[in-house]
Amino acid sequence: MNNPKVSSRKTIILREAARLFRxxxxxxxxxxxxxxxxxxxGGSIYHHFSSKQEILYQIMEYTMTILISKIGELIGSEPEPxxxxRKAIRFHIEYHTSNVNETYVTDAELRSLTPDNYKKIVVLRNKYEHIYIQIIKDGIRAEKMKIDDVKLVSKALLQMLTGVSYWFDPNGSLRxxxxxxxxxxxxxxxxxGKDNQNHEEAS
Amino acid sequence: MNNPKVSSRKTIILREAARLFRxxxxxxxxxxxxxxxxxxxGGSIYHHFSSKQEILYQIMEYTMTILISKIGELIGSEPEPxxxxRKAIRFHIEYHTSNVNETYVTDAELRSLTPDNYKKIVVLRNKYEHIYIQIIKDGIRAEKMKIDDVKLVSKALLQMLTGVSYWFDPNGSLRxxxxxxxxxxxxxxxxxGKDNQNHEEAS
DNA sequence: GTCTATAACTAGATAGAC
DNA sequence: GTCTATCTAGTTATAGAC
Structure with missing residues (x-):
């Protein structure tokens, strides 16, 4: 996990743990x-990790750190909101479908973290979410997007995108x-669609 | 749960179970x-349920049955797709935020069902999802909606809507x-928004 | 319908040998 | 770095009294 080229025992445990936790x-x-x-x-696990909790925490910490760093690079090289x-959406779907176990666990097992670990992961999650919020805010400022509730729309977007990894089938017809x-x-x-733009209100 | 007017012990157990499972x-x-x-x-639980699994199953079975029956009534009285x-979206959000524990569990604990129970609940889930698919298909036929992948769009919609119950705060500012x-x-x-309709393609 | 007591088992974690 | 053995505690479920 730390060095993807070497499948050390630690890496294997983390990968299998993510699979089983999901x-x-x-x-x-x-x-x-x-x-x-x-x-x-069984006992050998404790040579690599101090507790079951630590395994969960490391999966989440690694996943969030990678997500934040990769999205950062991606939008840093692109000025237009x-x-x-577009790039952020593409990236989120790609990363989540290619790392289903890890991202699912990071998403769904927040409740299983100790209070201290919980706080740290939530900070990272907010950081990631904030990047999307910022893109949308920039889009509004550039008069490219029309949104009255940026937070709600970001949440809707991320939930919709993360959902792809729940039904995506690598052997299915859709790439x-x-x-x-x-x-x-x-x-x-x-x-x-364009033709129905006259029903603008949502009563 | 079967008769909402009487908070029998069984009802209380189901309600508390949903809360704790979430x-x-x-x-x-x-x-x-x-x-x-x-x-x-502890022991008294077994007067009302034969196992922990049965409690989980009853929560899910009840939730899905209600969802299907209510959405059925709702769209049955409205011909226009x-x-x-609109009504379906409103209903889904309302029911999920008013019954967060039960709907969350029904959504997230499929993996904890025995194979037999799993099959039964999945049938109900598909039934519910199919109602949304049908509405959208009708909308396309009536040339009100423009969608090339109905299944994908229905999944995106439901995941986005269900997500509301994960962040909704009854004491927050939004009704x-x-x-x-x-x-x-x-x-x-x-x-x-309308003004940007010229970027129709998503390269 | 609820209680107490307990059976039967499983879990996370530790210790010390190799 | 991995093994075996084991401690300690917690778990679902049952049995029989009230």
Whole structure:
């Protein structure tokens, strides 16, 4: 996980843990099973991690750090907010579908963190979410986007995008790139299309 | 739960179970604690339910059944697809925010069901999702909506809407009715607004 | 319908050998 | 770095009294 070129035991444990935590939940996963699928015995886990909690925390901390750093690079090299948002959407879907186990756990197991770990991860989550908020704010300022509630719209967007990893099937007919295009189109223009622009109000 | 007027012990257990399953997960919740917060001792749970699994199943079965029956009534009395969708969106958000614990559990604890129970709940989920798919298909046929991938769009919609119950704060400044309006507007017209309709493609 | 007591088992974590 | 053995505690579920 720290060095993707070497599949050290630690890396294997983290990868298997993410898989099991997603399949059975954090509480539903036991360390003997995790050890077995990592190729070692139960007790050996504790050579690499001090507790089950630490494994969960490291998965989340790593995932959020990568997400933040990659999205940062991505939008740093692109000045136009519309194009920034397109790239951000594409990236979020790609990363979440390519790392389903880790991102699912990071998303769904916040409740299983100790209070201290919880605080740290929430800080990172807010940081990531704030990047999307900022892009949209810039889009409004540039008069490219029309939104009256930036926070709500960012949340709606991220939940919709994260949802892709819940149903995405790598063996299905849709490529990730096509899916991203469809989401971009939906989020930008909605379902009503130009012809129905007269129903602007939502009573 | 079966008769909302009487808060029988069974009803109380189901309500408390939904709350605890959401807070700590199904595996993370123990029956002594559930019993305690329901006002009885651990062993007494088994007078009302045969197992922990049965409690989970009943929460989900009840929630899905109500969702399907209510949305059925709602769109049955409205012929126009645009208006049907507005009502459906409003209903989904309202029900999910008013019954956060039950809907969250129904959404997130599918993995904790036994294979037999899993199959039954998935049938109900598909039934509910199919109602949204049908509305959108009708909307396309009536040339009110422009969508090339109905399944994807329905999933995007439902994930976005369900997400409201994850951040909704009853003491916050936004009323559910206002939130529903914002989501309807977003889903119908997108964020780009009329003026930018020329960027139709999403490269 | 609820209680107490307990059976049967499983879990996270530790210790010390190799 | 991994093993085996084990401690300690907690878990679902059952049994029988009230």
């Amino acid at each position: 399949e059975k939940g954090y509480s539903g996963t036991n360390l003997r099973e995790l050890a077995k699928s990592s190729g070692i015995q 519309f194009e920034q948002l 990730i790139n096509e899916i991203a295009n469809k989401y971009i189109k939906l989020f930008f223009w909605g379902i009503a | 807070e700590k997960g199904y595996s993370g919740t123990n029956l002594r604690e559930l019993a305690k917060s329901s006002g009885i001792q 645009f208006e049907q969708l 559910i009715n206002e939130i529903a309006n914002k989501y309807i507007k977003l889903f119908f017209w997108g964020i780009a």
